[in-house]
Amino acid sequence: MAKPDTEAKPDPGTGAKTPRERYRAQVREEIKDRAWEQIATAGASALSLNAIAKQMGMSGPALYRYFAGRDELITELVRDAYRSLADALRAAAADGADLARLAHALRDWALADPHRYFLVYGTPVPGYHAPADTTAIADEIVALLLDACTALLPAGATTPLGAHLQEHRTWAEGHPAPPAALQLAMNLWTRLHGALSLELAGHFTGMGFDPARYFAAELDGLPASGR
Amino acid sequence: MAKPDTEAKPDPGTGAKTPRERYRAQVREEIKDRAWEQIATAGASALSLNAIAKQMGMSGPALYRYFAGRDELITELVRDAYRSLADALRAAAADGADLARLAHALRDWALADPHRYFLVYGTPVPGYHAPADTTAIADEIVALLLDACTALLPAGATTPLGAHLQEHRTWAEGHPAPPAALQLAMNLWTRLHGALSLELAGHFTGMGFDPARYFAAELDGLPASGR
DNA sequence: GAGCTTCCGTGATACCCTCTAACTAATTCT
DNA sequence: AGAATTAGTTAGAGGGTATCACGGAAGCTC
Structure with a gap:
């Protein structure tokens, strides 16, 4: 808490992020890809977070780490x-x-x-x-x-x-x-x-x-x- | 709606519709009215049979007597x-x-x-x-x-x-x-x-x-x- | 009016969904 | 290594569609 951020958020331009951030961005991207698939086949109203999660091999609420809803x-x-x-x-x-x-x-x-x-x-x-x-x-x-x-x-x-x-x-x-x-x-x-x-x-x-x-x-x- | 559908389901012999049919048509009409209210306020995607039923004082599945789904x-x-x-x-x-x-x-x-x-x-x-x-x-x-x-x-x-x-x-x-x-x-x-x-x-x-x-x-x- | 039939409405249930909460396990930071 | 952060889990509340079997009311027939 008392620490100033010595933490590396150093290169905003190049994409040299921490592994966590890389992973996070990657998962977000995959979620969006699956979402586009669903939208392309059934339209936006049929988009289901649950279905995406299952498709990705993880269970429902996990997606809420990546999107608020x-x-x-x-x-x-x-x-x-x-x-x-x-x-x-x-x-x-x-x-x-x-x-x-x-x-x-x-x-x-x-x-x-x-x-x-x-x-x-x-x-x-x-x-x-x-x-x-x-x-x-x-x-x-x-x-x-x-x-x-x-x-x-x-x-x-x-x-x-x-x-x-x-x-x-x-x-x-x-x-x-x-x-x-x-x-x-x-x-x-x-x-x-x-x-x-x-x-x-x-x-x-x-x-x-x-x-x-x-x-x-x-x-x-x-x-x-x-x- | 204003129009009592005149001879939609003609009953040869009696001329007038049976009370059952009258009632049925009336309830169907009320369901549609409520549905239009919901659509007007929140759009078709937000239409809920359940909510309509509750609004009409009856419980969920009752509506399936009037509409297949x-x-x-x-x-x-x-x-x-x-x-x-x-x-x-x-x-x-x-x-x-x-x-x-x-x-x-x-x-x-x-x-x-x-x-x-x-x-x-x-x-x-x-x-x-x-x-x-x-x-x-x-x-x-x-x-x-x-x-x-x-x-x-x-x-x-x-x-x-x-x-x-x-x-x-x-x-x-x-x-x-x-x-x-x-x-x-x-x-x-x-x-x-x-x-x-x-x-x-x-x-x-x-x-x-x-x-x-x-x-x-x-x-x-x-x-x-x-x- | 008694009895039969038809149909309405109910509660229980199965299965979807979104989203929250508490907990575990992995990863990263110091 | 120990501490902190974060990913993912299960459980559950609350809402939705839809099916089913059941009780009871209404209508129809005699």
Whole structure:
């Protein structure tokens, strides 16, 4: 108790941690992996700490050494999902800010694991509230879209809705996007989400048409690339 | 609910339903009412047969006399939700087929009980598969949209995407909508759903702008009313 | 109205889940 | 080596779904 920490917490950057911390991080990672498996097959609502523990050969309550509870695990997964999406979009935007590239990166990411998409953009979980740091990542995602939209439009471009968005804007503040770019980014987001989420939820099954084609058409019809 | 289902279980000979059947229907109705209360406050995933039973003053397993299980209750609620939406839209379409009226009826219906909207158009429940008769109501809803869209467009109107939709169409077959109307209906559906579901899920909170205005703008921007 | 039948509601039970608490055993620190 | 920390265990409270056998009330028939 009386000791100052002479204890080694020395190299926060390199990952040279104590064995305990290494082990701990490793187990946490395995837990999350199993959790993703469960989510991928049965959705987030079916996630069971107990089942994960058994799968890992240990018994129930042991997991509470690693996560305070189911909610914290889910929070962590949401965080990872956001980060993963941000990474995917950033990678797509790396070689040229192109709406189409961005859009298809989004669709590919969603199709790769639909339940992961729903974890982020789906029906909100009753008690759950996203912590500040995940909304920060969400902001980054929006900023990526804004970048691409801004690049497509003349500097002062504006629209009626764009003006409204500009006037009451408390998001991505500091980003020099013209009003029309705000609208374009919003349209990109909500329209692609509309098409994608209905497709993933299975509402298109049995209708006969090709969801990819519909998605592409929605992309083409965006107010900036079309006209 | 207000409607005493008139001849749902016709009893030839006596004409009136037996007291048993009346009672049974009444209890089923009360169970569903309580279920809707729970859903409205905590979402479908928090629905508990046990809690409903206790709330009604009877003990757990009694409910299994009325519903085979949680899934059947939810199925019934989904069915009712679909029917309720179809009614709302039909009422809106009754006095003039107008996309705006339809759209705002949809939004009002969704805002009245967001969890009900998500029950129908949200993240799919893991094990749950919609029975044929709910998809029939879903078809009716689509048909309502199609009617309104058809009324707005010239008889043979077509678009590239519309042609594709027409060519691989296994929905609302028999409806004499021109290809362009198919596309318009799809756009109406997916775009409004995109804006609405993100709003209801809380993804717009903290962004500052007015969701109603955004929704209205999306409606205005539809490929038929705009140009 | 007596008797038969049908159906409602109950308690007991099995099996899931989350999560807490007390205890043991291993690991690490001094 | 001894002390402190921490991982993992079992036990158990509390809640959920769902099945079962039973008692009793309601309806139906004569």
